[in-house]
Amino acid sequence: MSAHSGPILMMGFRRHGGSSVVDAGQPILEVRDLVVRYGSQTAVDGLSFSIQRGEIFGLLGPNGAGKTTTLSVIEGLRKPDSGSVSVDGAKFAHASLAVRAKLGVQLQASSFQSELTIEQLTRLYAGLYGLDLPRRALRERLADVGLGQEADKPFKKLSGGQQQRFSLMVATIHDPPILLLDEPTSGLDPQSRRQLWDRIEGSRGKGGSILLTTHSMEEAQAVCDRVAIIDHGRLQALGAPRELVAMHRDDPRVLAVARGDVTLEDVFIGLTGSAIRD
Numbered sequence: 001m002s003a004h005s006g007p008i009l010m011m012g013f014r015r016h017g018g019s020s021v022v023d024a025g026q027p028i029l030e031v032r033d034l035v036v037r038y039g040s041q042t043a044v045d046g047l048s049f050s051i052q053r054g055e056i057f058g059l060l061g062p063n064g065a066g067k068t069t070t071l072s073v074i075e076g077l078r079k080p081d082s083g084s085v086s087v088d089g090a091k092f093a094h095a096s097l098a099v100r101a102k103l104g105v106q107l108q109a110s111s112f113q114s115e116l117t118i119e120q121l122t123r124l125y126a127g128l129y130g131l132d133l134p135r136r137a138l139r140e141r142l143a144d145v146g147l148g149q150e151a152d153k154p155f156k157k158l159s160g161g162q163q164q165r166f167s168l169m170v171a172t173i174h175d176p177p178i179l180l181l182d183e184p185t186s187g188l189d190p191q192s193r194r195q196l197w198d199r200i201e202g203s204r205g206k207g208g209s210i211l212l213t214t215h216s217m218e219e220a221q222a223v224c225d226r227v228a229i230i231d232h233g234r235l236q237a238l239g240a241p242r243e244l245v246a247m248h249r250d251d252p253r254v255l256a257v258a259r260g261d262v263t264l265e266d267v268f269i270g271l272t273g274s275a276i277r278d
């Protein structure tokens, strides 16, 4: 673990008091028979999976597989054509703001194109979630992610890694029990990528759950407890990375692409095909 690992997601996942006894065993997120169409094209085609409390779950698939569309339904940004999403046992169609507040959504860097300093942005986003953090608490949040010295800088003056840490901190400022990350490490340099993995790893056991999308098999193997491989909006395989390799290592489609020992990447390419997707 790097010296800087941990705090961001740990702070994002302080245990919520009270509700865990009643909810024990109930998934924090359940997606059931989800169908999403764009005109005549079916982007998500009967997708089901659920995420347990404390689980780090990877949604894997090639470009165009339906990952972002699935997340946008979970985030409440898009209405599915059919199927349902439940967060903490509450169906999203009936979702109150209280249900929405259980989601942490990592905002894209472009959402922060403003002249505000990152301390001001932190206050703004805390306020949107109804948190009234005193200045000292705001500064602590920034210091937790190694941005204590940068509080007076505008977002755009931060480095890529700093921007990523900041947007993740803001996404978890209200301590959501589930955090959604859409390709969180794309565009990061190897150091920043490792640092983010350390943070995700560091959140394990703190009670919070993470749903992340990626097409990096290395990333999936490094941090995910379970992964769902999807393609054409349909589930192709679901399980722990190691289980998936064990389960599919003799599949002729997987053997055909393996170069030596079968890896998760071989399973991924074997099941989703080797044609390049744009």
Ligand SMILES: Nc1ncnc2c1ncn2[C@@H]1O[C@H](COP(=O)(O)OP(=O)(O)O)[C@@H](O)[C@H]1O
Pocket: 038, 043, 061, 062, 063, 064, 065, 066, 067, 068, 069, 070
């Ligand atoms: N707003 C949209 N309008 C029309 N088609 C879309 C839209 N968003 C995504 N799609 C299509 O839906 C499919 C799934 O896209 P997406 O969910 O973005 O996949 P992924 O995130 O796995 O790359 C793709 O074929 C994509 O072209």
Ligand SMILES: [Mg+2]
Pocket: 067, 068, 069, 182
């Ligand atoms: Mg996407």
